[in-house]
Amino acid sequence: MSPATLQQQHAAVLYSPKDIRVDVRALWPPQQGQAQVAVVSTGLCGSDLHYYLHGRNGDFALQSPLVLGHEAAGIVTAVGPGVKNLFVGQRVAIEAGVMCKNCDYCLKGRYNLCKKLRFASSAKTFPHLDGTLQERMNHPAHVLHPLPQNVSFEEGALAEPLSVLVHASRRAALSAGQTVLVYGVGTIGLLACALAKSRGCSRVVAVDINQARLSFAKKHGFAEDVLCLPPCPKAKSPEEQLRRARENADRILEAFGEDSGFDVVFECTGAESCIQMAIHTAITGGRVMLIGMGTRNTSLPLSAAALREVDILGSFRYANTYPEALSLLASGKLQNIDKLVTHRFNLVDTARAFELLTRGMDERGDMVLKVVIGPEASSSRH
Incomplete structure (x- = not known):
């Protein structure tokens, strides 16, 4: 031709x-x-x-x-x-x-x-x-x-970012009854919340620095409770950054009344401070799922993870997730x-x-x- x-x-x-x-x-x-x-x-x-x-x-x-x-x-x-x-x-x-x-x-x-x-x-x-x-x-x-017949084209487009969360949830072994903390409530974070609720997690909460997004998350039922952290000035050293992360993590756990931490933490920002906080806010034996991409090299409180057997898991895109994502979209479980x-x-x-x-x-x-x-x-x- x-x-x-x-x-x-x-x-x-x-x-x-x-x-x-x-x-x-x-x-x-x-x-x-x-x-x-x-x-x-x-x-x-x-x-x-x-x-x-x-x-x-x-x-x-x-x-x-x-x-x-x-x-x-x-x-x-x-x-x-x-x-x-x-x-x-x-x-x-x-x-x-x-x-x-x-x-x-x-x-x-x-x-x-x-x-x-x-x-x-x-x-x-x-x-x-x-x-x-x-x-x-x-x-x-x-x-x-x-x-599926009851899934619109716009919802069908959401199957791609939802697949990211389906893949991440499989790696995190997400299951009913677990408590979940989500850092960042952009589209990926909101989908993390929605997926956790659809899996029967007992509590789903979210943290961000954007109050408007947090209000949206709570108003529409994506997260039960939310916390807005004020942006911090740039730390003078990695040690200071790690200290602030620990202090903010303690503040988060106190605000949500979860002294022991959360079973699964979805880190959806890629920000170094949030990755650090995620480790401290996971329960002993819990899992931190790294989804956000933004910081190439990060200082981590590895001893805090190793001594409490907190698993830090990476997640890259998805594999064999579209059928489940589309089934979820058709089910009506994603409020x-x-x-x-x-x-x-x-x-x-x-x-x-x-x-x-x-x-x-x-x-x-x-x-x-x-x-x-x-x-x-x-x-x-x-």
Whole structure:
């Protein structure tokens, strides 16, 4: 098929920091094992924002123009040769990672650790794999998951960040009856709270430095109790930082009336002080789950963890979680999950959406949580 006979589509392409352009691109038919999806909803996340602001996310720097977006759902519009599990018109959630399926990690079911994994919207691999901020995309059929009938496209897009928490909760062995403390109540922290409650945890509380987000968490039932910590001035030394963390941890335990600590602590900020506090606020024999990414090198109170057998666990993306995440979204157990989407934009207004996400507050003074972009989304508040 010659380029002259191809259909065209629009894509929001990042060229450099704060330089997003809506380009017209050729729309190729899906190849062997692929399906073509009309993207209906894409949620913006923290890594997208890092690329937009800095042209990089941690060590992964933009090397060529890149389509961002990886929290998405849409409708199958075409299937390539060999695809038997999908049909045209099917509603699907898009799992952004494409694993090799042959390495030891993939064969053991830990494909999130696959060294050859390519992730849509990430600059880790080159050539980059474009993300979902485009009208249509071709994607391997084996990582497209049917949406339950009662799950909307916006909720289907939330299956990606929810998968992060499903994976983390498995590693933390989260179970009914446990007490849970969450640091940070952005979208990931709120989903951590919602997931813990759906699992029957006996108490779910949250800490942040943003009172508006904490009020939102409590008002909509994500957390039973919340605590706002005032931002601290920068410590003069690592020792001073560790001392402050211990003092703040004691303050947190006293405020919540949990002198012994919490069974599971989800650290969703990536801030060094919160990681330190998380260790001190875990119960003896408890678990700290590191989800937030932000501090590359951290001073840790390791003796406080080792002497009390507090397990410090890392968590990277997810593997084999989409079916459970979509089942949870369909179950109704995630109370007020629809409240997470606060703002919507058309694809052509992607740059405006990122600027709003950067500010964190709209022109009415309302908090920005999850911003969703679609080809024909209304530019409005939820």
